[in-house]
Structures are given as C-alpha cells and as structure tokens.
Amino acid sequence: xxxxxKEVTDTSEKGLETNSSTQLGQQKLSxxxxxxxxxxxxxxxxxxxxxxxxxxxxxxxxxxxxxLIYEIGTRFQxxxxxxxxxxxxxxxxxxxxxPVSARWGQHIIDTxxxxxxxxxxxxxxxxxxxxxxxxxxxxxDLIVSNHGWLTIGLTLAQKQYGMKARMLNFLTEPLDASxxxxxxxxxxxxxxxxPTLNDLSRLGVSEDRIDVVGYPVQQPMLNAKTKQQARExxxxxxxxxxxxxxGGEGVSGNVEEIVSRLHAHTLAPQxxxxxxxxxxxxxALRKKYxxxxxxxxxxxxxxxADFLAACDIVVGKSGPASVMEALAVxxxxxxxxxxxxxxxxxxNFLEANDLGKFxxxxxxxxxxxxxxLSSPEKLIETHERCKRIDIDGMTDExxxxxxxxxxxxxxxxxxxxxxMPLDVSV
Numbered sequence: 001x002x003x004x005x006k007e008v009t010d011t012s013e014k015g016l017e018t019n020s021s022t023q024l025g026q027q028k029l030s031x032x033x034x035x036x037x038x039x040x041x042x043x044x045x046x047x048x049x050x051x052x053x054x055x056x057x058x059x060x061x062x063x064x065x066x067x068l069i070y071e072i073g074t075r076f077q078x079x080x081x082x083x084x085x086x087x088x089x090x091x092x093x094x095x096x097x098x099p100v101s102a103r104w105g106q107h108i109i110d111t112x113x114x115x116x117x118x119x120x121x122x123x124x125x126x127x128x129x130x131x132x133x134x135x136x137x138x139x140x141d142l143i144v145s146n147h148g149w150l151t152i153g154l155t156l157a158q159k160q161y162g163m164k165a166r167m168l169n170f171l172t173e174p175l176d177a178s179x180x181x182x183x184x185x186x187x188x189x190x191x192x193x194x195p196t197l198n199d200l201s202r203l204g205v206s207e208d209r210i211d212v213v214g215y216p217v218q219q220p221m222l223n224a225k226t227k228q229q230a231r232e233x234x235x236x237x238x239x240x241x242x243x244x245x246x247g248g249e250g251v252s253g254n255v256e257e258i259v260s261r262l263h264a265h266t267l268a269p270q271x272x273x274x275x276x277x278x279x280x281x282x283x284a285l286r287k288k289y290x291x292x293x294x295x296x297x298x299x300x301x302x303x304x305a306d307f308l309a310a311c312d313i314v315v316g317k318s319g320p321a322s323v324m325e326a327l328a329v330x331x332x333x334x335x336x337x338x339x340x341x342x343x344x345x346x347x348n349f350l351e352a353n354d355l356g357k358f359x360x361x362x363x364x365x366x367x368x369x370x371x372x373l374s375s376p377e378k379l380i381e382t383h384e385r386c387k388r389i390d391i392d393g394m395t396d397e398x399x400x401x402x403x404x405x406x407x408x409x410x411x412x413x414x415x416x417x418x419x420m421p422l423d424v425s426v
Contacts, residue, residue, distance in 0.1 A: 214394025
C-alpha cells in the first residue's frame, strides 16, 4: 500500500485543497470504484463520484472502476464466480420485469437483516478470497464500493482473507436503505440523506460508521446544454418533447402502451425512447413507428445528458440514478412504475416537492403529461425547484468527503450532515 503523501486541509468554502503530486514528484494516490453492472444506477454513481473528484482535484488522483465480480471471475478464470455474477444480473432483470418479486425480496431481507448478512457471506466467500489476492497485488489506497454485495464480500476479504486496502461504502439509494448493506463490520458508510442513515441504523449499522453527504450525478448532466442546442445536435424537432427513459436494461412492462398514448396525445409531442440494452424492444418499436418523424427509438446511449436536455418531461420507472439525473437537468419525472421499495420512497419525494407525478397503471397519464407540456411556466417552476436540491453542490461535497476519507480516514465526530434537502421526511 502507498503511504498517504498528500496534505489535505479544509482552507476555503470551496472545500479541500491538495498539494500537486506532480509538483512534489510523488506517485498519485489511487482510488478503485467497485461496482456492478446490474442496471445502470451503480455504474452511473461510480462514474459521478470519479468525475466529481476529477473536477475538484484535476489530475491529482488515479482512478479505476470495475464491474468487480465479473472482472475477478474473468481474471482468475473462475466459472463459479462468473456464474454468480450472471445470476446477480439475471435476478435484477427478473426483478425489473416482475417488480413484485423485488418488493417481497426486500421485505424478507429487511425482516431478517442478520440472516441476510450471514447468507451473503457464505455466498460471497469465494469472491472474497479472490478479491483479497486481486487487491493485494494492486496499489490501491481506497476502494469505494457502491453495491451491497460488494460491501459484504469485500469486508469479508478484509476480515478473513487479509485484504489490505481500506474501503468506503456509498449507498446508491437516495432516501432509504435495505438490509442488503447491513454489515456492521464494514469500514464506513457514506449516504445521501438522513432517512437513509436512519434506515441503516435501524437495520443494525451503528451510526458512528455513517455520514450523510449527498447524492452524486455525472458532470454532463450538471453542465447540460440548452434545450435548443441539444435538439439541434441530436437532430430533433423544436417542439414539445417527451423522453421515455427505461434505464440501462430497458425493461418496462407497459412501455409500448406508454409510447402509444404519447403518440396519440392531443398535444402531438415528439417522443424519444431510450431502450437501453433491450434490443428486442428497440427493434419492435422501430418497426412499428418506421418513418414517423415524431418518434425516435434509441438503444443504449452514452450521451444521456443531451437527451435529457432536449426533452421537456421524462417518463419511465423511478430508478434512483435516472430520476436524480433528470432532476439535475431540471426536468419533471412522470413515473409509470417502480421495482423495489426504495423507488417508492423516491416517488413520494417527487410528489411532495411537485417535481413529478406517479401514474400507477397509467391512470390520469394523458392529463398529467398535458399539465406539464401545455404550461411553459410550470416547466420553468419545476426547473427552479430542481435547482434547490443542489445536486451539483452535493456532488462536489461528496468528492471532497471521499478525498478527506482517503487522506484522514473516518472523522472522529460527525461533521458531515448534509445530503438531500427539501422535504425528505416522506
């Protein structure tokens, strides 16, 4: 392990400052972001944290990010680990397709958090053993984990298999926590909100291991283009536009009906559908709307910020990263469905702060769409309310916190008590 070679001081309102490692002739400290490509939210927040640190400390640190169970399984040619990774992603796709299974699963593990941790330690033992070998062969000063399985597995690697790297655990749920995370022997947790801390504490993690800082979003969303510029660059018409966002996996049970209703809406909006990795859905929609200038069907995109900037409203499931990215660009979110119980908390947050609307089974869908699209004033008001969340500020604060933790470890007292503002008591 590298020794800590940077002096970090909190000398200004802008946050922590570091001496340049290049000037001092020292090797850069290294951060490793351990994540999982189950959906898009975990990867998105890992990228957001890296980008935030690079913005605040340009060129100061070395970064790695990995779909870790898959990478270690591949590195060691371990078929059992690769199957474990496959099963994890398969379960999440099933949960998206059959949301009731995700809700019941969360309810069960939250009822028996100790059993959950014990079971996952058994399940992840092989991963933990290989992870210790993997990281002890690398110069990593801090691992940032943002998936519950990785938190449990990497903690096991530390405690039983001699992994030397320190770890910080970021919870990707803005307003709650499930028992998937409750390994009280884990180094430390950083969470987006006080309700998240409360849930984690209630489920068994001691509060002295938790700090509230905020939720990060990637820099392209925080520096989005103007609506007109984005539409011109994407080749879209300058007219009321609905973005149907289906997350990384592109799974939604009623997406074809959603698109059909938007297409038939009296305001005749332009409809852009991001199908993610769901190739069959993309092909089916392109075939159905072939030649229709008001419907644009996309697959997995890497310029989501441009599509968010180009639209007036976002329609889709309430995945945390997708919702927070939409709010970062200032767009209201019309939620048509949710998978886990964590997403229900986010729906309540949207409605309590008039940042969107939940339309279960599409009841009142057309009128809700019309309420936003027919009122430029309401879209402007929503944009202003989104600014009050200060996602840009939370992203910066989390970057400073991670570097502070890297250089000094967990604070002796809870000096970090920021996180999600507005009405988060829902």
